[in-house]
Every structure is written in C-alpha cells, then in structure tokens.
Amino acid sequence: MTEEEFSLLAAGAALGALSDDDRRAYLRALAEHPEWAAVADEDAATAARLADLVDEVPPPPALRERILAGLDTAPEEAPAAAPAANPRLPRRGWVALAASVVLVLGIGIGTVIAVQNATRPAALVALDRIEAAPDAQQATAHVAGGGSATLHWSVSDGQAVLVTGRMPPLTDAQTFELWYVRGTTPIPAGTFDATGATSTAVLEAGMHPGDVIAVTVEKAGGSSTGQPTTKPIVAIPTT
Secondary structure (H helix, E strand, O other), X not given: OOHHHHHHHXXXXXXXXXXXXXXXHHHHHHHHOHHHHHHHHHHHHHHHHHHOOOOOOOOOOOHHHHHHHXXXXXXXXXXXXXXXXXXXXXXXXXXXHHHHHHHHHOOOHHHHHHHHHHHOOHHHHHHHHHHHOOOOXXXXXXXXXXXXXXXEEEOOOOEEEEEEXXXXXXXXXXXXXXXXXXXXXXXXXXXXOOOOOOEEEEOOOOOOOOOEEEEEEEEOXXXXXXXXXXXXXXXXXXX
C-alpha cells in the first residue's frame, strides 16, 4: 500500500465510513508504517473539530445505514486513462461528502462522530478518551526481549491503554496477557496479540491509582488459573 492509498483510508476511518475489509487494511498499514500515524491523527483531529461546531443530538434510527448509503451512491473519482478497480473519493472529499450528508439529513456533525466511535476499534476510542482527560498520563518502559511499551492512563476515567512497538515473537499456542498488579496481587486485565510493528491494547476497566501494569506471556486464551505463570516482560507503575 502506498502512502497516498493510506491517506484515503485514514480519511474514511476518521469519519467511521470504512468497510470491514478497508478497516482491516487500514489498521494493518498503520501497524506496518507507524510513520504514517500523523496522517491518521490529522484526520481524526479534523473530525473532532467539526464535531465541536454543533451540539451533539441523539442519532435517529438507521442513521449509519443512511450515511453509508449516501457514501455508496456518491460520485467517485478515478483517473480517466486507467479507472481504478475500486475507485475512492479523494482524501478531503470524504470530509466534504460527510458535511453534505449531515446537512441533507439535518442531524448535526456530533452525530457523525458518535457513529464513527461506534465503528472504531475499542482500543483507539479508549486512547482518545484517555488523552482528552484532564489527568491523562503516560510512561514508557523497556520490554524484555526487545522493544518498548508506552502506557496511557487516566485515574478519573479508570482506564488504561498499552501501545507497544514490535513485541517478541510468540507461537500459536501463546498470547500476551495484561495484568493490574495491586500491591502484590495480580488481577487479569485481558489478552492481546502483537504481530505488527505496533499494537494497541485496552485493559479491562477497573484500574486503581498506584496499580502496576504488567504483561506476561501465557498460553493461548490466557492463564487458566487467573495468576501469571511467567515473569512479566514489561511492568509500568502508574504512580
């Protein structure tokens, strides 16, 4: 995938208008090319600024289907000499199209953002919420076996998200498991896969002030005992 093709997907992702296949391609490209994250961040920020222009209103029934129907029937642009097999709107065309759909439906841009959040990966939605919190914090630590991990958390939100670089390779019978370590007590906080250059994992809700966030390598599906079976490969205090 080229950077130009990624920019088209990033614009669609910012509006929550990607198909399942395109969303998977977008996330895969983002993991393989972390240097393209600035493009996605810019589009997400633009969508957020648009949402701030009007008050959010409750979405009417079948809103998402109506918006996507509008996208499907909108004119598409492709090179005249060699039409693309799957033509897409130019990157900024997504923004203009979304604005026109909003005006026609009379629903307010805030509702579009609500639809967007409903279709985005949970980890990215949680990360946005944490970063918007007044007490948002982050810390980075080394991962045993290579790489690093950055923890983002908010005590007021009670949630944490771990963003990692390339993690040590695992077998098909293994997985990474997250833990809240409260004093000397480890509390399971979910499992995640990390096969690309970057990964983002949201911990199960319930973080307490002072918890240490740790990652261990466990059997596929997570520890069957509810306790870590290996030493943590990374541990990040939240104090």
